[in-house]
Every structure is written in C-alpha cells, then in structure tokens.
Amino acid sequence: MAITLTESAARHVSSFLAKRGKGVGIRLGVRTSGCSGMAYKLEYADDMQSDDIVFESHGVKVLVDPKSLPYLDGTELDFARQGLNEGFRFNNPNVKDQCGCGESFNV
Amino acid sequence: MALLQISEPGLSPEPHKQRLAVGIDLGTTNSLVATVRNGIAVVLSDEQGHPLLPSVVRYRGDARVEVGFAAQAAQARDARNTVVSVKRFMGRGLKDVAHVESMPYDFVDDGGMVRLRTVAGVKSPVEISAEILRVLGERARASLGGELTGSVITVPAYFDDAQRQATKDAARLAGINVLRLLNEPTAAAIAYGLDNAAEGVYAVYDLGGGTFDFSVLKLTRGVFEVMATSGDAVLGGDDFDQRIFCWILDNAHVSPPSAEDARLLLLKARQAKEYLSGEPEAHIGARLASGEEVDLVLAAETFTHLTHPLVAKTLVPVRKALRDAGLRPEDVKGVVMVGGATRMPQVQRAVAEYFHQEPLTNLDPDKVVALGAAIQANALAGNRAADEDWLLLDVIPLSLGLETMGGLAEKVIPRNSTIPVARAQEFTTYKDGQTAMSFHVVQGERELVSECRSLARFDLRGIPPMTAGAARIRVTFQVDADGLLSVSARELATGVEASIAVKPSYGLGDEEIARMLQDSFAHASDDMHARVLREHRVEAQRLLDATDVALREDGQLLSTQERVAVDAALVQLRSRMAGEDHRALRQAVDSLNAATMELAARRMDQSIRQALSGRRVDTVGI
Numbered sequence: 031m032a033i034t035l036t037e038s039a040a041r042h043v044s045s046f047l048a049k050r051g052k053g054v055g056i057r058l059g060v061r062t063s064g065c066s067g068m069a070y071k072l073e074y075a076d077d078m079q080s081d082d083i084v085f086e087s088h089g090v091k092v093l094v095d096p097k098s099l100p101y102l103d104g105t106e107l108d109f110a111r112q113g114l115n116e117g118f119r120f121n122n123p124n125v126k127d128q129c130g131c132g133e134s135f136n137v
Numbered sequence: 138m139a140l141l142q143i144s145e146p147g148l149s150p151e152p153h154k155q156r157l158a159v160g161i162d163l164g165t166t167n168s169l170v171a172t173v174r175n176g177i178a179v180v181l182s183d184e185q186g187h188p189l190l191p192s193v194v195r196y197r198g199d200a201r202v203e204v205g206f207a208a209q210a211a212q213a214r215d216a217r218n219t220v221v222s223v224k225r226f227m228g229r230g231l232k233d234v235a236h237v238e239s240m241p242y243d244f245v246d247d248g249g250m251v252r253l254r255t256v257a258g259v260k261s262p263v264e265i266s267a268e269i270l271r272v273l274g275e276r277a278r279a280s281l282g283g284e285l286t287g288s289v290i291t292v293p294a295y296f297d298d299a300q301r302q303a304t305k306d307a308a309r310l311a312g313i314n315v316l317r318l319l320n321e322p323t324a325a326a327i328a329y330g331l332d333n334a335a336e337g338v339y340a341v342y343d344l345g346g347g348t349f350d351f352s353v354l355k356l357t358r359g360v361f362e363v364m365a366t367s368g369d370a371v372l373g374g375d376d377f378d379q380r381i382f383c384w385i386l387d388n389a390h391v392s393p394p395s396a397e398d399a400r401l402l403l404l405k406a407r408q409a410k411e412y413l414s415g416e417p418e419a420h421i422g423a424r425l426a427s428g429e430e431v432d433l434v435l436a437a438e439t440f441t442h443l444t445h446p447l448v449a450k451t452l453v454p455v456r457k458a459l460r461d462a463g464l465r466p467e468d469v470k471g472v473v474m475v476g477g478a479t480r481m482p483q484v485q486r487a488v489a490e491y492f493h494q495e496p497l498t499n500l501d502p503d504k505v506v507a508l509g510a511a512i513q514a515n516a517l518a519g520n521r522a523a524d525e526d527w528l529l530l531d532v533i534p535l536s537l538g539l540e541t542m543g544g545l546a547e548k549v550i551p552r553n554s555t556i557p558v559a560r561a562q563e564f565t566t567y568k569d570g571q572t573a574m575s576f577h578v579v580q581g582e583r584e585l586v587s588e589c590r591s592l593a594r595f596d597l598r599g600i601p602p603m604t605a606g607a608a609r610i611r612v613t614f615q616v617d618a619d620g621l622l623s624v625s626a627r628e629l630a631t632g633v634e635a636s637i638a639v640k641p642s643y644g645l646g647d648e649e650i651a652r653m654l655q656d657s658f659a660h661a662s663d664d665m666h667a668r669v670l671r672e673h674r675v676e677a678q679r680l681l682d683a684t685d686v687a688l689r690e691d692g693q694l695l696s697t698q699e700r701v702a703v704d705a706a707l708v709q710l711r712s713r714m715a716g717e718d719h720r721a722l723r724q725a726v727d728s729l730n731a732a733t734m735e736l737a738a739r740r741m742d743q744s745i746r747q748a749l750s751g752r753r754v755d756t757v758g759i
Contacts, residue, residue, distance in 0.1 A: 042175075043143070046175045046177055049177050050176055050177060057146070061149075070141060071149040072141050072149060073143060073144045073147070073148065074143055074144070074146055074176060075146065076146055110140055112140065113279055114181070114182075115140055115279065115280055116280075117140025117141050117142050117174075117282075118140060118141045118143070119141070120141070
C-alpha cells in the first residue's frame with residue numbers, strides 16, 4: 031500500500047510549502063460528490079491526525095485518512111503543464127471511469 | 138483533464154466549483170495579471186515567460202491589433218498608431234492631459250473623454266485599455282484552464298470617479314468581470330500581508346518607470362484607508378537612465394549621437410543602472426553607428442552622486458503627504474516599496490534614512506501590486522474560509538451632496554466616509570401643489586453650489602399635489618466599493634422613484650481635489666456667511682409666498698390697521714431680499730412673522746371650524 035509523488039510533484043510541493051511558510055506536508059483524500067461520484071481532495075496539511083496514514087515520497091510527507099486510502103492506494107501524484115496551465119494530476123489505478131474533466135471519478 | 142491545485146486545509150473546492158479569480162495591475166508602462174495558486178499569489182507569465190506586458194497598443198492598417206512587446210517594437214516607426222501610456226488619458230478630457238503638444242497622436246476633442254484617431258478609426262482610451270485587458274484575460278484563462286469568475290483591477294489612489302468608471306468600462310469591453318477596483322498602494326500593502334499586521338500608519342513609495350506616487354495608508358481593524366496621496370507625474374526610473382546617458386556623452390568624448398545611437402546608449406544606460414543594483418561598478422561598452430567606441434566604467438558611487446537630485450526630489454511629495462496627514466516620519470510603522478526603480482540601493486537608503494527604518498523590499502517591486510490584487514480577488518471570489526473576515530475600505534475624497542433652495546449645497550455623504558456607504562436624507566416640497574422636483578448632485582466642500590463641482594442632475598416627477606412641506610421625498614446616496622455614486626429619490630406616499638448613476642464625463646485630478654479642499658478651508662467664514670444669508674433668503678421667500686396666499690384667500694380676516702402693518706412688513710422684507718446683510722434680512726423676516734401671527738391664528742381657527750362643523754365630537758379623531 032503506498033501513495034507516491036513524482037519527483038517533479040515533490041519539488042513543487044516542497045517549494046509551495048516553503049513559500050507558504052508552514053505545513054507538515056500535503057493531505058490527499060476523496061469525498062463523495064461531483065459528476066462521477068467521487069472527488070479528490072488535495073490540501074496543505076498543518077496538523078497530523080492520530081489515525082492518518084503517512085507516506086513519505088522524495089522528502090514530502092503525504093497524509094491520507096484511512097477511509098480514503100482504499101480509493102487512492104497506488105496513486106502517483108504528478109505535476110503537469112498544459113500550455114500555460116500547470117497543476118497536479120492524480121494517476122490513480124483504482125479509477126474505472128472518470129468525468130471528462132478528471133475532477134471526479136468512480137472506482 | 139483538469140489540473141488540480143493544492144488548497145488550504147478544509148477548502149478543497151467541489152468539482153467544477155473552483156472559482157478562478159485574478160488581480161490585474163493595469164499600469165502606465167507595464168501591466169500584469171496574477172492569481173492565487175496552491176495558496177500562493179503568483180504572477181502569470183506569457184508563453185515566452187515574460188511576466189510584464191508593456192501597456193502599448195498598436196492599431197495596424199490590416200485591422201489587426203498588437204499589444205505588448207510587438208507594439209512596443211513598432212513604436213518608433215508607427216508612433217501615430219501606437220498608443221503608449223494610455224492610462225494617462227483614462228477618463229480625461231483633452232484639456233486635462235499634460236504635454237499633448239509633444240505627443241505624436243491625432244487627438245479628437247469633442248468635449249468628453251479625449252479620443253485618438255488611428256488607422257483603425259477613432260479609439261477611446263477605454264477601448265485601448267480594453268485591448269490590454271483582453272490580452273491579460275486570455276493569458277489568465279489559458280493559465281488557469283477555465284473561465285474567470287472575476288478580477289480585481291488596481292487604480293492609483295488619486296483616480297477620480299470618471300477615471301475609475303473608465304477602467305471598469307474597459308474591463309467590461311474586454312469581457313472581464315470586475316469584482317472591484319482596488320487602490321494600488323492598498324494592493325501593495327495587502328501583498329505584504331500588512332492587513333494582518335499591527336494597526337497603524339503605513340506608507341507606500343511607488344517609483345515606476347515614469348511616475349512617482351506616494352501614499353499614506355491607515356490600517357484600522359484590517360481595513361486600509363488612504364489618508365493622503367502625493368507624487369510627481371514626470372519622475373521615474375527613466376530619469377535615472379537619462380542621467381547615465383548624459384554622463385556617457387560627457388565622458389566618452391563622442392560626437393552628438395544619431396537617434397539610433399542615442400537609443401543604443403540609452404539602453405546601455407538602463408542596463409548599467411540595473412547592474413549597479415547589485416554590483417559596485419558597471420562596464421558600459423558600445424560601438425556606435427558613427428564608428429566611435431564607448432568604453433567606460435561607471436562606479437555605483439558616481440551613479441549615486443549623479444542621481445542624488447532625483448532621489449531628493451522624491452522626498453518632496455513624501456514630506457507633503459505626511460504634512461497633509463499630520464504625521465511625522467517616525468509615526469509610520471512600515472514603508473512598502475513598489476516599482477522597479479526602487480531596486481536602486483540609493484533609493485532604498487534615502488527612504489530608510491528618512492523614515493528611520495528599513496523599507497519592505499523582499500517582494501518583487503514590479504509585481505507587488507498585482508500580487509495584492511490577486512489575493513484580494515481570491516478572497517472576493519469566495520475562495521477563502523468563511524470565518525476569515527475580509528472587507529477592504531477606501532474613503533471618498535470629497536463630500537457628496539445635493540443643491541437645496543437658494544443654491545446651497547447640502548452634504549449627504551461627508552468626505553472621508555469609508556466606502557461602500559449609503560446615506561438617505563428626507564427632503565420636502567417647497568411650493569403648494571408641487572408635482573416635480575429637480576435634483577442636482579454636487580461634489581465639494583464649499584457651502585454654495587456654484588463653488589462645488591456639478592456631477593449630475595435628474596428630476597423626480599409624479600409627486601401627488603400636496604401643500605408645501607407635506608411631501609416626503611427620501612433621497613439615497615450610495616457609493617459602491619469602487620467609489621462610484623448612484624443617487625435615487627423616492628416619494629414615500631406613492632413610491633414614485635427616479636435615480637441616476639453618476640458617471641461624470643470629466644474627472645478631477647488630485648491637485649484639483651486638494652485645491653477644492655484648501656478653498657473650503659480658506660473660505661470657511663465667507664461660506665458660513667453666504668450659507669446663513671441664503672438660508673434667510675429662502676426662508677424670506679417662503680414667508681412672502683405664504684403671506685401672499687394667505688392675504689389673497691383670507692385677507693378679510695384682518696382689520697385695516699392690521700393690514701397696513703402687514704403690508705409695511707412685506708415691503709420692508711422685499712426691499713432687503715437682495716441685500717447682503719443677513720442680520721437685517723432676519724430682522725425683516727421676524728417683523729413679517731410677527732405682523733402675520735394674528736392672521737395665521739385666525740386662519741387656523743377658521744379652518745378648524747370648517748373641518749369640525751356638522752360633525753359629532755366623538756367622530757373626530759383627536
């Protein structure tokens with residue numbers, strides 16, 4: 031069971047955390063909503079919860095709550111550019127189908 | 138597939154609900170667009186990685202429009218169709234624009250905002266600015282991967298209603314929703330997070346390419362108010378280049394350069410200036426078209442010496458603004474540096490010395506205004522937690538009011554009120570059976586309308602006929618977050634309503650605002666006298682009219698002797714109406730009042746008798 035960051039994603043997260051000036055890492059999660067059932071959560075993490083599962087990838091701590099982990103297990107978080115746009119992308123092997131936008135998905 | 142951004146804890150947006158908002162610094166020389174991404178304010182660059190977009194628009198013969206670097210490159214060969222510094226024309230009539238004679242444009246002056254005749258037709262500053270905003274908007278959409286919810290656009294603190302409205306119009310024309318306009322110094326302070334800092338006074342020192350602006354802000358409960366602004370419209374980084382350029386000519390012993398060589402040397406001068414911000418000396422080397430060689434070394438110390446008068450010149454408006462705000466340099470809690478020219482160490486040293494503290498310089502001074510605007514836009518678009526209270530206020534520079542009888546200005550919203558603000562005041566009719574009322578909206582501190590600035594006029598019609606003073610007309614003045622005024626009048630019995638949004642064709646410069654304020658102080662006692670006199674005149678006229686009506690209807694209620702006394706008082710009052718002595722006028726009003734007291738009492742008795750005749754006492758609702 032693991033969640034990883036690509037090197038590029040880790041580099042960007044580290045730099046954002048440094049600029050933000052606080053935070054122990056990032057929190058990944060899912061919640062039910064969106065056009066295809068589930069939606070990703072991608073947030074800065076300021077505190078660690080007691081039941082959080084913590085991964086470390088390229089020096090970045092990734093926190094996941096136990097309920098979200100089954101939906102995310104094996105996910106690799108990547109940083110991508112599309113023209114002028116840039117941001118993070120979930121490469122999630124559990125996904126069966128997703129809406130065209132990629133902001134929500136089904137397992 | 139959409140790319141996700143990292144949100145603040147608990148603030149992950151619903152899918153497709155991320156509200157994209159940007160801050161735009163629509164500058165005189167350069168413009169920028171910024172946003173908050175991954176919780177951090179960043180400036181958005183173009184495909185080539187340029188964060189700055191030169192505020193230059195070129196209209197071409199083939200109906201295409203170039204904006205930015207391409208337009209800037211064509212400036213020399215197509216000056217008439219290439220508009221630089223359009224910001225100076227926003228909301229301005231031709232007579233308000235300085236140095237028109239030295240500008241290469243074909244101006245069209247038809248009384249309103251100045252317009253320019255180009256190869257693509259006559260263009261207004263609003264249309265030209267819209268071209269710049271359109272490019273920035275496109276850049277933002279491409280960078281954020283979606284439609285924009287809205288934007289915050291910055292304007293100089295001294296921009297008046299006309300200039301602010303012109304900026305909003307330009308955004309609308311460019312298809313960009315404006316959440317609000319924000320004063321540039323306030324934006325810079327926000328970028329440094331000063332809104333979360335200790336309450337007190339902060340200063341913003343903004344030395345751009347061609348202009349210098351200095352503002353004093355007061356922070357109270359997270360809200361900035363602009364206390365004073367000052368500046369120099371023709372002082373900026375370009376003047377420092379010019380000093381180096383002259384030094385090169387003095388020291389390189391070359392013949393007077395051609396236009397092309399002059400441009401080259403000016404470029405070298407600028408490069409040397411920028412280099413000297415981090416190094417003790419700069420090498421200036423160039424081969425001129427004339428074949429001559431320039432090979433010089435400029436020491437930082439020499440540069441500081443050369444430009445000392447320029448730096449000293451910026452401190453003149455600084456002192457003035459502090460004096461206007463009634464402050465000493467040590468009252469200022471922090472100084473924010475804005476504008477590329479504040480990178481020069483001698484500028485930073487002079488500011489540090491004057492304020493006895495190191496100025497804030499760790500953010501890029503070219504980007505700080507756009508970054509602050511982005512932070513504000515993000516908050517206004519609703520991308521922040523609900524418990525984070527965020528309201529930013531500015532103040533209106535001059536009082537807003539209405540003309541009342543006798544040419545007096547009745548202030549409805551006093552100057553320095555924080556905006557947004559709404560104030561209502563009730564007015565009434567002056568004549569019996571009056572069915573319409575004219576409203577004249579004025580701006581200024583003086584007591585007489587003729588000394589204030591007229592903003593707008595409108596009429597309220599359909600007031601039901603009533604006796605004078607019986608109608609109740611509520612007039613509401615509302616100034617929105619951008620300082621734009623709308624006035625509405627409503628007759629309370631019938632609900633008839635009329636309103637107007639004030640969009641003056643001409644604006645006031647900050648100098649004019651300052652002049653109007655000073656006049657109001659200088660003429661305070663004249664004004665008071667004038668106000669008293671006019672008030673008495675209005676009162677006298679009302680009394681004369683009422684007496685005429687009463688005599689016509691019920692003159693028979695007076696004895697001949699009483700009638701003679703009333704007529705004498707009438708004649709006396711009429712003769713004093715035109716005089717300047719308000720005491721004599723008051724006296725005549727009092728005499729007529731006294732002479733007609735008995736008549737008024739008898740009329741009252743008569744009308745009560747008529748009203749009660751034939752009715753039982755228990756049906757009279759007293």
